[in-house]
Amino acid sequence: xxxxxxxxxxxxxxxxxxxxxxxxxxxxxxxxxxxxxxxxxxxxxxxxxxxxxxxxxxxxxxxxxxxxxxxxxxxxxxxxxxxxxxxxxxxxxxxxxxxxxxxxxxxxxxxxxxxx
Amino acid sequence: xxxxxxxxxxxxxxxxxxxxxxxxxxxxxxxxxxxxxxxxxxxxxxxxxxxxxxxxxxxxxxxxxxxxxxxxxxxxxxxxxxxxxxxxxxxxxxxxxxxxxxxxxxxxxxxx
Numbered sequence: 001x002x003x004x005x006x007x008x009x010x011x012x013x014x015x016x017x018x019x020x021x022x023x024x025x026x027x028x029x030x031x032x033x034x035x036x037x038x039x040x041x042x043x044x045x046x047x048x049x050x051x052x053x054x055x056x057x058x059x060x061x062x063x064x065x066x067x068x069x070x071x072x073x074x075x076x077x078x079x080x081x082x083x084x085x086x087x088x089x090x091x092x093x094x095x096x097x098x099x100x101x102x103x104x105x106x107x108x109x110x111x112x113x114x115x116x
Numbered sequence: 117x118x119x120x121x122x123x124x125x126x127x128x129x130x131x132x133x134x135x136x137x138x139x140x141x142x143x144x145x146x147x148x149x150x151x152x153x154x155x156x157x158x159x160x161x162x163x164x165x166x167x168x169x170x171x172x173x174x175x176x177x178x179x180x181x182x183x184x185x186x187x188x189x190x191x192x193x194x195x196x197x198x199x200x201x202x203x204x205x206x207x208x209x210x211x212x213x214x215x216x217x218x219x220x221x222x223x224x225x226x227x228x
Contacts, residue, residue: 002159033214043160043205043218056214090159104150105216107159 003027004093004108012114018079021111025072025093031055032074033094033105034066038087049074081115088112128225135193137204137222142187145211151180151191152205154221160205163191193224201226 003026013019025032034046036059045058049068060066063081068074078085092105129135141149147168152160166173166180166189173180179192189206203221210217 002161004159031214033216042220043207045215045217048214056212058215092159104162104165106162107152109157109159 002106002108004091004106006089006091006108006111008111009109010112010114012116013081014116015081015083017081017115018077019081019113021076021078021089021091021113023074023076023091023093023108025074025091026095026106029093029095029106030072031094032068032072033092034060034074034076035090035092035107036087037090037110043090046076078113083115086113086115125220126223126225128227129196131196131198131226131228133196135191135196135200135224135226137191137193137206137224139189139191139206139219140187141189141206141208143208143210143217144187146208147211148209149180149182149189150207150216151178151189152207152218153200153202154205155202163204196224196226198226198228200224 005024007022030051033048035043037043046060047066048056052068063079066076088110090107090110092107094105150165151163153163154160164175164178164180166182171182177194181190203223205218205221207216207218
């Protein structure tokens, strides 16, 4: 158990809908990262938050957004869902500050999103 | 551009044998490399990491080797056990402090 929790574990929805995925980082970790894992693209970095602020963006679609709250939990919002958004979405957290190049990330169990 | 690739998508070994999983990377700016293990239905689990100023690092039953000359990373698992069956990913940080670029993964199957 990494100490990172994600809810829900599974999510089934329809195209065009909007969903919110939730992540609680390990106690004390300030950085939260979101990744998408699909069969054809592998694990892709989406976005990072550090202590409530967005720090980096990766391959995140404009239909997707995220935020990190004062209690450090994070939410990933996916809107106007398409079939191709079906994937595993992982959250990871890191204890390091944003200025440190060391990057040990601990992953949660993931949310499996199925768009029908 | 950045890329991390794996030489072998699948590897099947006998229990007790040693396993070697290989990875090629292309970003010379990477100074941090990690191996993750992902079991079915679970998130990636950290195994071992290595900084670019090292060429070898050992953990419990695992060794990571880094060859910066040819941009190659390998994970060696000694005395492979059925519980080692999983997908193994290498990842590099590309010199950044936030983004990990993952390889496609190698499926390791350990036969009893």
